[in-house]
Structure formats: C-alpha cells, structure tokens
Amino acid sequence: NVMSTLPCHRNPLAAAMSACSFVSSTLEDETAPLNGDSTSRKSAIEDVKIIDSSLHFINDLLRNMLDMQRASSNQMNIELKPTDIRKDVLEPVSTMLYGREKRFDVIIDCPDNLFVLTDQLRLSQIMLNLGRNSTKFVNEGFIRLRAAIVGTHVHLYVEDSGPGKYYV
Helix, strand or coil, X not given: CCHHHCCCCCCHHHHHHHHHHHHHHHHHCCCCHHHCCHHHHHHHHHHHHHHHHHHHHHHHHXXXXXXXXXXXXXXXXXCCEEEEXXXXXXXXXXXXXXXXXXXEEEEEECCCCCEEEECHHHHHHHHHHHHHHHHCCCXXXXXXXXXXXXXXXXXXEEEECCCCCCCC
C-alpha cells in the first residue's frame, strides 16, 4: 500500500500529490517491474502527469479560496520583511515554471540586490499564478519574469511569447 509508506499530510490533496509523485518516480525507474511494455509505461506516465497537474490545480484553488476567506475576515497575516526580488521570488518561481517537456525558456530580468519590504510568500504566490497562466499559452518561446525600478517604485512583470496582447 503506497499510502502507508507516505508521511502524514495535512490534507488529502497533499497526500494524493505525494502518492502521485511516488508512483511517477516508480514508473520512471527503468528497473521497476511495471516497465515491461514501453507503450503502457508511457501511457501510465502521461496519466500520472495529468493527475498530478489536476491535483496541483485543485490544491492551489483551495489555498487561494482560504486566503480570500482569511483576507475578507481580516485574519490573513501579512509578514513584511526585506526580500531580494531575484533570489527570494523570481528564481524560485522560475524553477517551478520550468518543464522538461516544454520548449520555452524561463528568463529572469531583474537588477541584482533589488530588495523590497514585502510579504515574500504572497508575492511569490502572485508571480507563480501569473507565470502558470503564461505556461498555458506558450508552447515554445519564452516566459520572462521581470522587475524594474520605475521612479520610486518596483514594477513586476510576467511577459511571454504567447498569442495574447501585451499591455503596460
């Protein structure tokens, strides 16, 4: 039983994502007994990717709904601290957007040592959500995560080579 070997999780979606990850790594292991027929193995790997993607979407949706509920009842804790935009926000988001099966580059365009006082987790969530939206429309080309100093403000952008229009 896969579930009995997994660590305890806070919710069923997290447990399902871990189980999906476990099955996926087992299928990708060339020495695993499930790998007799390469066609069925490829099909199983694709199915696991679909399940994993769906579970991540549902998990993100639920987290966003909980965040909105907390915000509307003034229970959301915003933790402001100095944050390096490149290292603490854009680089981790870039790593999460990268996909081996995709044919696009994730580009970071940000001045070095650009620090702002912000809630790093919330800002990362926003940039990740915008970046994931771009991945839906870019099959090849680029997604650019950009930060620019404009006057006394820092502007953040998610730009891509997809078919949509670009507005500043």
